[in-house]
Amino acid sequence: MPGFQPPPTVVDRQPDRSPSPGEPGPEKQYDRKVETRAARIAVIGVGYVGLPLALAYANQGFTVTGLDVDESKAAMLNAGQSYLDDVPSGALAEEVRSSRLTATGDVGVLQSADVIFVCVPTPCTKNKEPDTSQIRSAAESIARHLRKGTLVILRSTSYPGTTEELVRPILETSGRKVGTDVFLAFAPERVDPGRQDYTIRNTPVLVGGCDQESTRRARLVLSQVAEQVVTMSSPAAAEMAKLLENVFRNVNIALVNQLAMLCDRMGLDIWEITSAAATKPYGFLPFHPGPGVGGHCIPVDPYSPGRRGNTTSTWISSNLQLASMMTCHTSWPQRSCSRLMGIMRHLLHAFCSWELLSSGTSQTIVTPPHSGSWRFFEGGGRRFDTTIRTYRNFPSGVTSSGANP
Numbered sequence: 195m196p197g198f199q200p201p202p203t204v205v206d207r208q209p210d211r212s213p214s215p216g217e218p219g220p221e222k223q224y225d226r227k228v229e230t231r232a233a234r235i236a237v238i239g240v241g242y243v244g245l246p247l248a249l250a251y252a253n254q255g256f257t258v259t260g261l262d263v264d265e266s267k268a269a270m271l272n273a274g275q276s277y278l279d280d281v282p283s284g285a286l287a288e289e290v291r292s293s294r295l296t297a298t299g300d301v302g303v304l305q306s307a308d309v310i311f312v313c314v315p316t317p318c319t320k321n322k323e324p325d326t327s328q329i330r331s332a333a334e335s336i337a338r339h340l341r342k343g344t345l346v347i348l349r350s351t352s353y354p355g356t357t358e359e360l361v362r363p364i365l366e367t368s369g370r371k372v373g374t375d376v377f378l379a380f381a382p383e384r385v386d387p388g389r390q391d392y393t394i395r396n397t398p399v400l401v402g403g404c405d406q407e408s409t410r411r412a413r414l415v416l417s418q419v420a421e422q423v424v425t426m427s428s429p430a431a432a433e434m435a436k437l438l439e440n441v442f443r444n445v446n447i448a449l450v451n452q453l454a455m456l457c458d459r460m461g462l463d464i465w466e467i468t469s470a471a472a473t474k475p476y477g478f479l480p481f482h483p484g485p486g487v488g489g490h491c492i493p494v495d496p497y498s499p500g501r502r503g504n505t506t507s508t509w510i511s512s513n514l515q516l517a518s519m520m521t522c523h524t525s526w527p528q529r530s531c532s533r534l535m536g537i538m539r540h541l542l543h544a545f546c547s548w549e550l551l552s553s554g555t556s557q558t559i560v561t562p563p564h565s566g567s568w569r570f571f572e573g574g575g576r577r578f579d580t581t582i583r584t585y586r587n588f589p590s591g592v593t594s595s596g597a598n599p
């Protein structure tokens with residue numbers, strides 16, 4: 195692999211122990227450890243994906259360690275303080291008090307882990323190449339502390355081939371062979387921060403292992419926190435399925451954003467149009483216009499499928515074209531935009547509540563969907579007025595979960 199530097203030789207690994215006669219084989223031992231909650235879980239990267247996952251396993255009675263290069267996150271987690279809106283401090287503090295959940299910056303903890311989840315960021319470079327440096331760095335840390343029997347599950351979104359072609363060779367520099375000594379799978383994350391109706395438990399999770407035993411082990415541990423685990427033929431298939439989901443969302447929001455501008459010029463209301471189209475009971479999913487597609491992964495994911503072998507299929511180049519066309523609509527600096535929209539949302543909510551209360555109406559105020567579903571704010575006050583009108587015309591009961599799936 196070009197540019198790959200093998201990690202330093204392992205010096206701190208404990209010797210492997212083979213089962214003595216009469217003891218169950220390694221597969222059975224693993225299963226028993228998972229089922230009895232004796233398996234130790236490590237989560238590398240306790241951000242939007244890693245922290246809820248770590249908490250979900252702690253809630254199920256596992257001993258979980260979050261490993262993060264960001265010391266402030268580890269410190270807050272150990273103090274039982276959440277740094278994410280989605281994760282209540284109370285729930286976190288309870289698991290921290292019971293010692294089921296801790297955090298550290300010390301990669302040495304990986305040595306005692308039976309299952310290691312990798313939940314690190316996967317941005318793209320300024321040349322629109324996927325930046326896998328954080329996956330590489332996490333894999334190198336694992337390789338230095340890899341124990342026989344450990345299962346590694348990559349959850350970060352990345353291009354098809356990442357698990358097999360990037361992570362696997364790094365793990366195998368430890369001298370352990372994937373499929374016999376250690377196990378490796380890819381299980382993409384589907385969390386939608388801010389969403390209450392779909393959680394880790396009721397969102398089906400995809401998994402593809404490098405071999406049958408990796409898939410089997412990954413499936414078992416994932417099924418402890420998710421009701422439905424869907425196994426796939428390979429990590430690359432699961433990687434591509436995740437990209438399809440993200441690209442699907444990306445291009446559909448791009449489409450509806452384009453349509454919103456067209457409707458505006460034609461004096462039509464895009465919300466009326468999307469709601470009407472959504473009455474079709476099959477073959478259509480409503481997406482709503484807004485300044486962002488959500489998160490930091492979806493805007494960069496159209497660039498991932500073509501990464502492998504510089505493929506130039508029509509599907510991929512169309513996505514790349516669409517993604518670049520979206521610059522002014524959906525690829526604004528996501529975080530600042532979401533923050534601005536968050537502030538606007540609160541102001542608007544307060545304003546509408548006051549207006550409706552003072553006019554004596556009993557209409558339900560719905561919380562507008564998060565950033566991905568806002569109308570454009572270009573055009574200043576006039577547009578703001580339109581937004582309020584549209585907002586007030588929402589059917590009651592519309593919730594954020596109904597928007598941009």
Ligand SMILES: NC(=O)c1ccc[n+]([C@@H]2O[C@H](COP(=O)([O-])OP(=O)(O)OC[C@H]3O[C@@H](n4cnc5c(N)ncnc54)[C@H](O)[C@@H]3O)[C@@H](O)[C@H]2O)c1
Pocket residue numbers: 238239240241242243244261262263264267313314315316328331332349350351352383384385386387489490491
């Ligand atoms: N946020 C989402 O809604 C979402 C949804 C689905 C998938 N994903 C994907 O999940 C992955 C993680 O995203 P996120 O939103 O949780 O990112 P995040 O930035 O919130 O958290 C990642 C954490 O990893 C830590 N980290 C980075 N390199 C590390 C290393 N070598 N060792 C230890 N810790 C390290 C960072 O300090 C950070 O705290 C990305 O690939 C993203 O595309 C995100």
